[in-house]
Amino acid sequence: MDIESDLERALRRESPPEGFSSRVMARVAAESRATRRAPWWRAAAAGLVLTAVAGGWAAHEEMQRREGERARDEVLLALRIAGSKVRTAPKQVHEIGTH
């Protein structure tokens, strides 16, 4: 057993087989294409989530708007009633109202 000659044989520089580099490059390109393209269901799920969030936000805004308009109308109604009652005796009210 000659260790030196064994090592020399094992570490001998060898040329790759024919077409090795082109096969490696083709495989790398194929894998990178596969990772870039997300499965269709992921895109669909993301779309659904976005639609649900946007829809929820729009519904919330609409509810807020309706509630606000209703509150505004109630304020106006209440002040109209209060104002009309206060005006029944404007002179007396004016005396304490000026401050």
Place this chain on the structure above:
Amino acid sequence: MLVRNFVLAVFVLAIAAPVSAQRINIDFPGLSTRAAETVDVTLDGPLLRLASKFLDPHDPDQRDAREIVSKLEGIYVRSYEFDKEGEYDRAVVEHVRSQLGSTWKRIVTVRSRDKENVEIYVDVRGENNVRGLVIISAEPKELTIVNLVGPVDIDKLSSLEGEFGIPRMGKERRHHD
């Protein structure tokens, strides 16, 4: 720990008391069932803030309303219209009056035998510092009670033109078949 919680509770109550003192109980459930038309407005802090966002600052009346509302802590209105005279107990008026403490001053009394009786009370803290308003308007077929909680500019309130360009709404008509 217990003492600290107690002191904290007393402190919170002491702060809350002057505010809650201005709000009075104007709910009389029996009245709304007998009334032909009812107005029930209950607006407190968050709703008032929300309402003021929807008041148009370019409309002169709504601008004034917005200014009034911006200082208020609560608006409570109960108005009942009856088909016939004598359908509500005058004790209701007394019940409202009895809740008004020593800081409340009556500033207006309008009495009429067969028309409208109006009483206006203000909660005055310090010199001319109006912190609340109660209006009691009793007619043979109509009873209206208004309670505004918070600083009230009575001049501005009385100067509001009244219609605000909105239809007469909010009265809930009840039919007694």
